Amino acid sequence: MAVHTGAVIGAEFETVLAGARNGDEAAFARLWRDLNPPLLRYLSLGGDTADEVAAETWLTVVRGLDTFTGDELGWRAWVFTTARRRTVDAARRRGREAGLSRKTASGWVATVRDCADDVVDTLSTQEAVALVRRLPPLQAEVVLLRVVAGLPVSEVADVLGRTPGAVRVAAHRGLRALADLVAPGGVTLAEAAAFRE
Amino acid sequence: MRDPSLAPVIRALTAEPTERELEGMAPALAELRARGAHLSTGPRRRMMFATAFGAKLGATLGGVAAGLVGVGTVVLVSTHLPSGAQLPAGLDGPAQPRPAVVSSTATDRGPDANGPAKHGLCTAWRARSNNPGSQGNADGSVAFSNLVEAAGGADKVAAFCADVLKPRASGNQGGGNGHGNGHGKATGKATGKATGKATDKAKKQPGDKPTDKPTDKPTDEQGDERGDDTPTGTATGTETTPTSPKTPATPTTTPTTTATSPTALTGTPVPQGSGTVEPGQTVGP
Numbered sequence: 001m002a003v004h005t006g007a008v009i010g011a012e013f014e015t016v017l018a019g020a021r022n023g024d025e026a027a028f029a030r031l032w033r034d035l036n037p038p039l040l041r042y043l044s045l046g047g048d049t050a051d052e053v054a055a056e057t058w059l060t061v062v063r064g065l066d067t068f069t070g071d072e073l074g075w076r077a078w079v080f081t082t083a084r085r086r087t088v089d090a091a092r093r094r095g096r097e098a099g100l101s102r103k104t105a106s107g108w109v110a111t112v113r114d115c116a117d118d119v120v121d122t123l124s125t126q127e128a129v130a131l132v133r134r135l136p137p138l139q140a141e142v143v144l145l146r147v148v149a150g151l152p153v154s155e156v157a158d159v160l161g162r163t164p165g166a167v168r169v170a171a172h173r174g175l176r177a178l179a180d181l182v183a184p185g186g187v188t189l190a191e192a193a194a195f196r197e
Numbered sequence: 198m199r200d201p202s203l204a205p206v207i208r209a210l211t212a213e214p215t216e217r218e219l220e221g222m223a224p225a226l227a228e229l230r231a232r233g234a235h236l237s238t239g240p241r242r243r244m245m246f247a248t249a250f251g252a253k254l255g256a257t258l259g260g261v262a263a264g265l266v267g268v269g270t271v272v273l274v275s276t277h278l279p280s281g282a283q284l285p286a287g288l289d290g291p292a293q294p295r296p297a298v299v300s301s302t303a304t305d306r307g308p309d310a311n312g313p314a315k316h317g318l319c320t321a322w323r324a325r326s327n328n329p330g331s332q333g334n335a336d337g338s339v340a341f342s343n344l345v346e347a348a349g350g351a352d353k354v355a356a357f358c359a360d361v362l363k364p365r366a367s368g369n370q371g372g373g374n375g376h377g378n379g380h381g382k383a384t385g386k387a388t389g390k391a392t393g394k395a396t397d398k399a400k401k402q403p404g405d406k407p408t409d410k411p412t413d414k415p416t417d418e419q420g421d422e423r424g425d426d427t428p429t430g431t432a433t434g435t436e437t438t439p440t441s442p443k444t445p446a447t448p449t450t451t452p453t454t455t456a457t458s459p460t461a462l463t464g465t466p467v468p469q470g471s472g473t474v475e476p477g478q479t480v481g482p
């Protein structure tokens with residue numbers, strides 16, 4: 001499952017990154033546009049702080065632009081790792097103790113266990129993320145990092161500070177739980193829609 | 198293997214970016230520009246040097262620049278050239294593009310003493326020699342060894358540095374040296390490119406903290422500036438003039454011999470937050 005949102009930069013990544021480092025705004029824009037949507041979707045796990053945290057993340061990224069070395073995957077992983085740290089900061093600023101004993105814990109994920117509105121026929125992106133937020137925090141993070149951020153298991157493990165095995169388990173469980181949310185008892189969306197008519 | 202009912206969810210999660218998700222790039226772009234402003238003088242200045250100093254230099258710079266395309270550190274070439282037509286002696290001579298100067302991947306070679314970093318190194322060297330209380334001129338840092346080597350010997354450093362150490366009338370404040378804006382935005386860091394990468398910092402200022410990262414909050418790794426809260430951490434970048442290493446914005450503490458140097462930013466590994474100038478650490482600029 002290596003689906004990701006937005007275009008992957010691919011072979012040109014090195015050049016684009018170098019350009020951005022050089023102050024080339026078009027190059028930077030490319031990096032930004034490539035990751036901002038996934039970032040927002042991922043950060044939605046934390047609730048309404050997503051926009052704020054995304055902005056903070058980019059500032060951090062720009063300031064640290066010279067320190068980064070790596071390929072595109074490493075880049076994505078770094079940006080998302082940075083995002084997680086910024087969510088912790090944001091949570092603290094809001095007076096919420098994110099409950100992180102380790103920086104890697106998923107305490108910042110504000111999952112919503114009960115959701116009044118359930119699945120609709122055609123799922124919007126926001127609705128889909130809302131579904132994911134109903135998962136246990138770790139599973140929610142793993143699912144989004146895999147699906148939305150397009151990170152492979154090892155990178156997800158790095159970002160979260162977990163073992164690849166744990167990541168795989170969380171992914172598996174998360175997806176299964178997600179499927180259950182979408183199609184309780186195996187009833188698909190389409191079938192559910194038919195029943196409602 | 199995946200449950201088919203998941204398909205709509207996955208599809209929705211990976212849908213094309215919406216307009217809203219593509220808004221808000223402006224602050225990041227502004228930050229990039231700010232970082233760039235503290236970087237060197239940029240292409241325009243480079244062209245200026247090219248015309249001012251003739252084809253040879255222009256070719257050298259151009260050559261260096263061209264060679265750097267893939268590496269993304271083009272700007273560094275003109276970073277520390279003082280205005281006022283003063284060129285470090287070695288610039289159009291042996292100073293062909295050197296990996297240490299150019300590379301954006303930190304190879305621990307320290308700043309190139311013949312290149313743009315010369316000024317900073319010389320300044321630091323002189324400051325240290327004026328301040329015998331510190332480690333004197335003998336210093337194991339890569340940076341200083343580069344200087345010594347470029348000069349042709351420890352005793353020749355004075356002569357080697359003579360041309361850059363005279364007071365600069367034009368007061369080239371910025372020279373891309375990350376300015377007195379001590380509160381780096383990691384703009385300082387960017388300038389560090391001129392002298393090799395971030396790791397150099399440790400070398401050049403022996404008395405300073407080896408890496409700014411650890412001085413920030415412990416959770417930081419990689420490029421994360423938790424230090425955005427204490428920006429100077431990384432901002433110090435490996436600038437060439439570690440003259441006032443401890444004083445973020447006011448180069449007052451140390452008997453800075455370089456009056457004109459836009460040092461503030463540079464070489465201040467001690468982040469704002471921590472604030473203390475450990476006495477034992479006077480590298481003495």
